[in-house]
Amino acid sequence: MASSSTLPLCTTKTPFSSSTNSFFFAKPSHLFLNGKGNQSFKVSCTGEHDGNQLDAVKEGAVDRRNVLLGLGGLYGATNLAPLASAAPVPPPDLKSCGPATITDGPTVPYSCCPPTPDDMDSVPYYKIPRMSKLRKRPPAQDVSEEYIAKYQLATSKMRELDKDPFDPLGFKQQANIHCAYCNDAYTMGDQKLQVHQSWLFFPFHRWYLYFYERILGSLIDDPTFALPYWNWDHPSGMRLPAMFDVEGSSLYDARRNPHVRNGTIIDLGFFGDEVKTNEIQMITNNLILMYRQMITNAPCPLLFFGEPYRFGSKPNPGQGTIENIPHTPVHIWTGTVRCTDLGNCVPSYGEDMGNFYSAGLDPVFYSHHANVDRMWNEWKALGGKRRDLTDNDWLNSEFFFYDENRDPWRVKVRDCLDSKKMGYDYEPKATPWRNFKPGKKTTPGKVNLRSVKPASKVFPLSNLDRAICFSIERPATSRSQQEKDEFEEVLTFKNLKYDDSKYIKFDVFVNADKTVNADDIDKKEYAGSYTSLPHVHGPNSGNHAVEVQEFKLAITELLEDCGLEDEDIIAVTVVPKTGGEVVSINSVLIELKDCY
Ligand SMILES: O=C1C=CC=CC1=O
Ligand SMILES: [Cu+2]
Numbered sequence: 001m002a003s004s005s006t007l008p009l010c011t012t013k014t015p016f017s018s019s020t021n022s023f024f025f026a027k028p029s030h031l032f033l034n035g036k037g038n039q040s041f042k043v044s045c046t047g048e049h050d051g052n053q054l055d056a057v058k059e060g061a062v063d064r065r066n067v068l069l070g071l072g073g074l075y076g077a078t079n080l081a082p083l084a085s086a087a088p089v090p091p092p093d094l095k096s097c098g099p100a101t102i103t104d105g106p107t108v109p110y111s112c113c114p115p116t117p118d119d120m121d122s123v124p125y126y127k128i129p130r131m132s133k134l135r136k137r138p139p140a141q142d143v144s145e146e147y148i149a150k151y152q153l154a155t156s157k158m159r160e161l162d163k164d165p166f167d168p169l170g171f172k173q174q175a176n177i178h179c180a181y182c183n184d185a186y187t188m189g190d191q192k193l194q195v196h197q198s199w200l201f202f203p204f205h206r207w208y209l210y211f212y213e214r215i216l217g218s219l220i221d222d223p224t225f226a227l228p229y230w231n232w233d234h235p236s237g238m239r240l241p242a243m244f245d246v247e248g249s250s251l252y253d254a255r256r257n258p259h260v261r262n263g264t265i266i267d268l269g270f271f272g273d274e275v276k277t278n279e280i281q282m283i284t285n286n287l288i289l290m291y292r293q294m295i296t297n298a299p300c301p302l303l304f305f306g307e308p309y310r311f312g313s314k315p316n317p318g319q320g321t322i323e324n325i326p327h328t329p330v331h332i333w334t335g336t337v338r339c340t341d342l343g344n345c346v347p348s349y350g351e352d353m354g355n356f357y358s359a360g361l362d363p364v365f366y367s368h369h370a371n372v373d374r375m376w377n378e379w380k381a382l383g384g385k386r387r388d389l390t391d392n393d394w395l396n397s398e399f400f401f402y403d404e405n406r407d408p409w410r411v412k413v414r415d416c417l418d419s420k421k422m423g424y425d426y427e428p429k430a431t432p433w434r435n436f437k438p439g440k441k442t443t444p445g446k447v448n449l450r451s452v453k454p455a456s457k458v459f460p461l462s463n464l465d466r467a468i469c470f471s472i473e474r475p476a477t478s479r480s481q482q483e484k485d486e487f488e489e490v491l492t493f494k495n496l497k498y499d500d501s502k503y504i505k506f507d508v509f510v511n512a513d514k515t516v517n518a519d520d521i522d523k524k525e526y527a528g529s530y531t532s533l534p535h536v537h538g539p540n541s542g543n544h545a546v547e548v549q550e551f552k553l554a555i556t557e558l559l560e561d562c563g564l565e566d567e568d569i570i571a572v573t574v575v576p577k578t579g580g581e582v583v584s585i586n587s588v589l590i591e592l593k594d595c596y
Pocket of ligand 1: 331332354355356533
């Protein structure tokens with residue numbers, strides 16, 4: 001599909017009072033108006049893109065600078081969405097379900113398509129049945145033997161249904177749901193559908209677990225049955241829950257990394273780079289990561305949920321903080337790693353948990369995602385600007401599932417925002433990470449900026465094969481609390497390019513130098529990490545180059561903690577952990593961004 005590379009032409013018929021008023025596309029679906037004070041505006045954009053005539057007009061009044069204007073139907077060409085109108089992601093058309101494409105997986109064609117209803121168009125919208133009693137999901141490390149026996153029985157009954165490979169309630173068919181939605185089996189317009197690396201991540205997995213749990217309950221005739229959550233955000237849950245590690249049990253999976261079996265403390269940042277440290281430090285690192293991903297780096301909805309993903313969008317627009325870490329590292333830590341006979345073990349899509357197509361074949365997947373889902377509730381409970389997105393393209397996106405009666409249903413994101421309304425909740429467990437601000441300040445005072453190159457001399461960076469340290473200007477200093485409440489200070493890495501057949505991870509520190517020990521992230525200067533999984537590619541897909549527009553880290557709180565708020569220039573250090581040699585970064589800047 002030929003696509004023009006220019007953005008639609010927009011003109012403002014706006015009685016702006018001064019020449020400083022201008023506008024620009026800062027995100028494909030958002031237009032920023034640089035304006036001051038109160039004023040009315042009318043922006044009309046006309047343009048043509050791929051045969052779609054665009055006519056979008058938005059009127060209104062703005063009352064502050066840098067207003068964020070969501071021009072409903074307007075997209076920048078980079079989004080490749082139909083410019084005539086924005087649209088939510090529709091449910092997959094099962095008739096177009098095709099073979100999965102899998103990296104490092106089976107070489108033979110692998111199908112994970114579910115049985116197709118006769119008439120897809122007549123599949124109705126699901127209505128959540130009334131529940132007399134909430135199902136309460138327990139922390140996996142605290143359940144009784146009786147509960148474990150019940151869960152084992154339900155899972156073995158589900159596995160027995162595999163005797164009919166087309167029974168939608170079978171264990172393999174249930175695992176194939178994840179494969180179909182993640183390994184290119186479904187298309188969306190002329191793109192492949194992928195529910196990871198975007199704002200669909202949380203709602204898709206919530207609906208997925210909702211039906212999985214109800215099917216298990218129906219198999220043991222217990223509508224109150226609730227999945228256990230792998231409580232990896234609490235020190236007592238930072239190991240593989242014992243119930244999954246009993247050989248011969250229906251909850252066991254032989255295809256796991258051997259290190260999960262001896263009660264090893266999990267590394268919630270694992271990307272194949274074994275951190276050499278002791279258990280206490282690992283638990284500390286894990287709690288620091290949880291604090292950064294739930295609090296420091298996720299003050300705003302899009303930073304938590306992930307980037308917009310609409311009808312026609314390319315897959316993988318960008319992941320939220322929790323999908324990034326700890327969700328993906330838990331997958332990779334649990335899945336097998338391939339070791340050469342020289343003992344060089346690297347994660348390489350290790351089944352089951354480490355590969356999209358097979359992750360659901362490990363029963364612990366559903367407990368892992370139960371805790372990911374619990375983080376959605378915990379994040380909103382933190383308050384501030386932490387709330388659900390209000391974009392209708394998110395709210396009206398849809399998925400398709402079979403229920404416990406083998407009936408096909410369409411479901412919407414907007415109907416899964418409140419787990420209690422869906423009939424389940426989580427048994428409470430302490431969240432020690434809430435107050436676990438990094439304690440140590442590694443760099444006394446300020447890094448000596450005279451010995452550090454400015455970002456303009458370091459970027460564009462052709463590869464990240466070693467730690468780099470650079471200085472960068474801030475857009476404002478000594479910001480008032482009101483300004484900090486209104487605009488988040490964000491460190492943004494622009495146009496990352498890399499070979500996405502590789503695992504990528506790098507850590508970011510503010511006001512630390514290149515000698516910083518990245519295995520001990522209990523330091524105020526640790527800002528966060530970028531991670532990327534190898535993405536699946538079809539056969540003969542050739543070049544695996546991918547370009548990620550932005551990687552953002554919210555640093556308002558970190559600057560406060562490090563006593564840097566009055567500095568107009570700060571030092572940033574980037575430490576490669578996995579795959580840095582194939583990463584290039586075009587530029588880095590610090591910007592003030594509206595929290596949306
Ligand atoms: O979401 C996933 C991330 C990594 C590997 C498998 C998954 O399902
Ligand atoms: Cu997952």
